[in-house]
Amino acid sequence: MSLEGAPGQSAFLFIIRALNHKQVTEWLDLIDMHIHQLSDQLINQIAAGEVIERPSSVVKELVENSLDAGASEITIDLAQGGISRIRVRDNGCGIAREDIPLALSRHATSKIQTLDDLESVASLGFRGEALSSIASVSRLTLNTCTAGASQGWQVSYDAGVSDQQPIAHPQGSTIDVRDLFFNVPARRKFLRAEKTELKHIETLLKRIGLSFFDVDFKLTHNGKQVYHWRAVDKASEHPVRLQSVCGQAFVENAFIIERESTGLRLHGWVAQPTFSRSQADMQYFYVNGRAVRDKVVAHAVRQAFGDVLYHGRHPAFVLFLALDPTTVDVNVHPAKAEVRFRDSRLVHDFIYQTLHRAIAELRPGDGSTTAPSGFVDKLRAAAIHAEAGPISGPTGEYRASPQQSAIALELNDTAAAYQKLYGFERQNTVTDRGNVDIFASDASANEVPPLGFALAQLHGLFILAQNKEGLIIVDTHAAHERITYERMKTAYEQEGRLLQQPLLVPVTLHVSEREVQIVEEGKATFETMGFEVSPSGPESIIIRQIPAILQGADVASLLRDILSDFLAHGRSNRLETTINEMLASMACYGSVRANRKLVMAEMNALLREMETTERSGQCNHGRPTWVQLSIAQLDQLFLRGQ
Ligand SMILES: Nc1ncnc2c1ncn2[C@@H]1O[C@H](COP(=O)(O)OP(=O)(O)O)[C@@H](O)[C@H]1O
Numbered sequence: 001m002s003l004e005g006a007p008g009q010s011a012f013l014f015i016i017r018a019l020n021h022k023q024v025t026e027w028l029d030l031i032d033m034h035i036h037q038l039s040d041q042l043i044n045q046i047a048a049g050e051v052i053e054r055p056s057s058v059v060k061e062l063v064e065n066s067l068d069a070g071a072s073e074i075t076i077d078l079a080q081g082g083i084s085r086i087r088v089r090d091n092g093c094g095i096a097r098e099d100i101p102l103a104l105s106r107h108a109t110s111k112i113q114t115l116d117d118l119e120s121v122a123s124l125g126f127r128g129e130a131l132s133s134i135a136s137v138s139r140l141t142l143n144t145c146t147a148g149a150s151q152g153w154q155v156s157y158d159a160g161v162s163d164q165q166p167i168a169h170p171q172g173s174t175i176d177v178r179d180l181f182f183n184v185p186a187r188r189k190f191l192r193a194e195k196t197e198l199k200h201i202e203t204l205l206k207r208i209g210l211s212f213f214d215v216d217f218k219l220t221h222n223g224k225q226v227y228h229w230r231a232v233d234k235a236s237e238h239p240v241r242l243q244s245v246c247g248q249a250f251v252e253n254a255f256i257i258e259r260e261s262t263g264l265r266l267h268g269w270v271a272q273p274t275f276s277r278s279q280a281d282m283q284y285f286y287v288n289g290r291a292v293r294d295k296v297v298a299h300a301v302r303q304a305f306g307d308v309l310y311h312g313r314h315p316a317f318v319l320f321l322a323l324d325p326t327t328v329d330v331n332v333h334p335a336k337a338e339v340r341f342r343d344s345r346l347v348h349d350f351i352y353q354t355l356h357r358a359i360a361e362l363r364p365g366d367g368s369t370t371a372p373s374g375f376v377d378k379l380r381a382a383a384i385h386a387e388a389g390p391i392s393g394p395t396g397e398y399r400a401s402p403q404q405s406a407i408a409l410e411l412n413d414t415a416a417a418y419q420k421l422y423g424f425e426r427q428n429t430v431t432d433r434g435n436v437d438i439f440a441s442d443a444s445a446n447e448v449p450p451l452g453f454a455l456a457q458l459h460g461l462f463i464l465a466q467n468k469e470g471l472i473i474v475d476t477h478a479a480h481e482r483i484t485y486e487r488m489k490t491a492y493e494q495e496g497r498l499l500q501q502p503l504l505v506p507v508t509l510h511v512s513e514r515e516v517q518i519v520e521e522g523k524a525t526f527e528t529m530g531f532e533v534s535p536s537g538p539e540s541i542i543i544r545q546i547p548a549i550l551q552g553a554d555v556a557s558l559l560r561d562i563l564s565d566f567l568a569h570g571r572s573n574r575l576e577t578t579i580n581e582m583l584a585s586m587a588c589y590g591s592v593r594a595n596r597k598l599v600m601a602e603m604n605a606l607l608r609e610m611e612t613t614e615r616s617g618q619c620n621h622g623r624p625t626w627v628q629l630s631i632a633q634l635d636q637l638f639l640r641g642q
């Protein structure tokens, strides 16, 4: 007897609930509730319950099959968010006539044969249950034709495979899925509005599109094209696809990651920390080409960005991890959205270190440094807004022309001061005629540092500087804060690490037996962290000494957190985080406050320090420390040449 989706199901449950145990047994006897084999159709529908959650799951399975079939062109046509129709056409290898019934039956696949194959599986599919699952909850038609065959074949599925009909079809397959869940009312009820289902499908295709650059994808909805991503073959063209999927701003703010070591390779793009997002919606991670969600990976990435991102902000990235397939288990999730690494610690540390270094090494002048697209438009909109009032502003303080000559004068000061400070000689840059254009000669152009030379300070808040590209605006406090922070971290690492401070009154903590054991076993580890801590009872520990820098911090709760990290993950980076937080707040204190007037030499010194300081593009809270407005953007702003 079938319960799944049966019309009388709720009435059935109601009766069961109303009866006592003895009555139930008698009643079940009456309706012959003995063990029996489920029908194929029902087994498939139960499998579909796991694999096919909504239209986007169908699209995922069909497109993955097309990719496994080696297709270079895939077209997805949808109607009503995929609810009434999903048709996927490909130019892959097609299915041989004699294999067609197998393709539609459960546990039948061309992708693996043995357990060994499963261990090193390279295809996206391998479970052999997608087509049969989809067919059991929809009206499915399959058209297919193999290379060199004189004609193609069509079958449809309705509780079994129909007879094969000859048809004309180019090499490849077309799978047409209509009326999803027409026979599973329980599932149909959970479907959302057409627009929402379409969004799910778009999100899914973005995920796939980013790992198959050399495949052409077309998506239409209700007869209208949603997008068409052309295949890009060369790596140099990858940004084209990246831009179609993640947008122009991502590409402008992304830098390339590429590292290989100990059998692991990580490559892809990570957006500058200043391009963080309020949601984790631009995070693409692939393991051997398969899009996955993974806790280990997510943790490593979060930790790598820990020092440069605001709380509640999320980094944006597209990253590909490649590793020996036998070291990762892909068969842990019905929709294959999760994986399990054999050595997850190794993978975690590799990802963390790669990203952490890459972020630390970002310097002004690396990759894209210009203000994001749309910035000029926003600026112009703001300016036009301001035009409504008098140009000199209410106080009449700002006037264009006198200021320009002031800048000209100061430029000479700048160059001279710079020369004095660094003994750095630039020919032809400053002539005794008072040349305003310090970058006039080509010879000197190469020597202009990425952040250029200071022109002036604005309202005691911003440094304005000129480089080869155009104008640089620096948030003085933010930049100084980062520099001080990084300096303090280095100093701490060199000298402070071993500085310990005895507690006047030792702190006793009540903890679990397991935690006491961790303290006992990890005494040496705690010592290297600057703690003197030992068991003081079966369920208590005593802290006598702490790292000097933690003076005044809540040591008891820090130690509790460290212990629970050890319990959960076998290690903890909480001490480092806490120390960094302490250093950051000290740095914030010690940094240039607003309205402090800086002389040219100080401004230039700050610019030079920014160029050599790790993570100097963001302040400790993840806000940008500087932006660049190129001459082209300024031209655009003033509508020059338009
Ligand atoms: N678009 C396609 N082109 C060629 N062969 C296909 C296509 N879709 C499915 N097949 C064949 O049908 C089989 C069953 O597909 P499926 O149920 O998705 O299982 P799996 O992908 O796990 O093998 C595949 O192994 C493959 O041989």
Ligand SMILES: [Mg+2]
Pocket (backbone or CB within 6 Å): 061, 064, 065, 125, 126, 128, 130, 131
């Ligand atoms: Mg499949």
